[in-house]
Amino acid sequence: MKRFILTIISIILVGFGTNVQADAKEKKLDETAYVDVSVATLWTAPNILRPVDEPSAANPVNMRKWTSAMTLEQQLQLSADGMLETQALYGNKVTILERQGEWVKVAVAGQPTPRNDLGYPGWMPASQLTYSKKFAKAENQPFIMITEPTTFLYPSPSFKEKNLEISYNTLLPYEGETKNAYKVLKPNGKKAFVKKEHAKLFSSIAEIPAPTGEKLVETGKKFLGLHYLWAGMSGFGFDCSGFTFTMYQSYGITIPRDSSVQAKNGVSVELDDLQSGDLLFFAHDNGKGSVHHVAMYAGNGMMIHSPNSKKNVEIIPVDTKGYIEELSGARRYLP
Template sequence: MSREYIVRVPVATIWTNPEAPRKIDEKAVSYPLEMKDWLKEMTTEERRLLCDNNLVQSQVLYGQQVTVKEEKGEWFHVLVPEQPSSKDDGGYPGWLPKNQVISREKTDVTDTTASVAVTAQTAWLYEGTEPVLEVSFQTRLPLVNETEDWITVKTPDGDRLIKAADAEVIDSQEESENVNGEKLVETGAAFLGLQYLWGGMSGFGFDCSGFTYTIHRTFGITIPRDASDQARQGELVERASLKKGDCLYFAKEEGQGRVYHVGMYYGDNKMIHAPSTGKGIEVVEIGTTKYDKDYCTARRFW
């Protein structure tokens, strides 16, 4: 029988199986999590192997819910309901350490109309005047109270404070009404230079589809987690009719094979994207890249 759990680390990595983490990944499967140290200590080649050896599937943010399907030792096989996937109707599947989640029944995190979304690349949660946890962009937590300088939120660890400058109070009913392509591109541009991370879904690092997924989520739009699934949904847009914020998909065999990459149209035949391991988020002219010949389709979700 499935059970609901809440992520209690800033970013929980979803692994392909419990055997996937290497010695270098110990800080990524720990509690407390040492996210920045993990990323800093990995070489470019070690980062690349997360993809090449199919070690990592996705990530989940602090306070997000996962559904546990089964247990294996110190690991849970989970689904991420907020990340649609053709792999499972219940959400994106994979494995995470038990120590990085807490049973929903043991938390005070409840669903409310208003929630608080982190708008900074990363931001600190405070207990009193003490910074206690650095969380990611688009971490969403229920609102308790707000003043001019501080917002109080409910977390898996109890009530915490976040600087008002690092977050915004959102109403889920109004959210998607305020989006357009210009805003999507502007939001994405705030991450220029951020290093690519395979499976990345946070302000600590994105992969290509994690980037487009998260930018849309900022405005209350949920799109599939993977590029191949995204390419089959949304409104089809002809290449000659592209607008800023449209998602561009690229496939093997000069656009006829498997979709392997996604970027977001930036205007003037340019795109903003999370390219590959060893590179940061960038804006490139499509016609000058290897992707141009592999152009497959474009989709609009806004």
């Protein structure tokens, strides 16, 4: 009961949630906040969670408990009923668009969509957001990027006690380092440590080396066997376009969030001129209708993708039955 009362008070005072620091009182509801959980799941409407979804809406979240507890039927319901929009990673910037009780509608920066110029929109619990002046000011300083499917934050560089499990492609401001650890700034303005072997340090997005198509495919292979998650954008589960988006974004290349929009950007490629890293699109009505799936060409007639709720990230031949009939085109996002 005490936690509930504190949550309501916090939302009334600052418009974000239980983890917003005192300096957030200066922020307005329609301004910036930062994701304060390892992966925030954005819903199409507030208060539509099923009991099985509760671990995804807490702070901290428990992604593994959520994804492992869902039955296939419950996984399919996420897409069939259009329940989810996208996900945002720890530290992602969002813009608050609207509030209903303990829920806020946000736009996720860095996820391009025609639906909103500020980023991909969706609803999430306000308690999963925070704001810190220090974190906001660190936006342009060097950062570390997580390079493993998932890894942990630690309260000290001894690594004796695990803290939050975070995803591949998470970016956190660099604060220093020891022999084996990077010291990073958390969205709430506090410090943590991450193993150097699980991250890379960059001075800016522009410093990230441009990938080859082969490098994109090699990176994608880190996730072979990872189970599909509708709207997934993390090392805990991807949907098809979340997978291709993340592979590119982790090399400093931002492409549209959704497959239907990915299919309209980049450069058109003839199917007999495919190169590793090109994106393949699949459409209804034998490839002539609306795009519903995307994969990455892996070379030698193969493709890597996150297919559907019944399967895991896999590499299969492009001419696999059920796919080749719907192949509608290809786009290239590399120079």
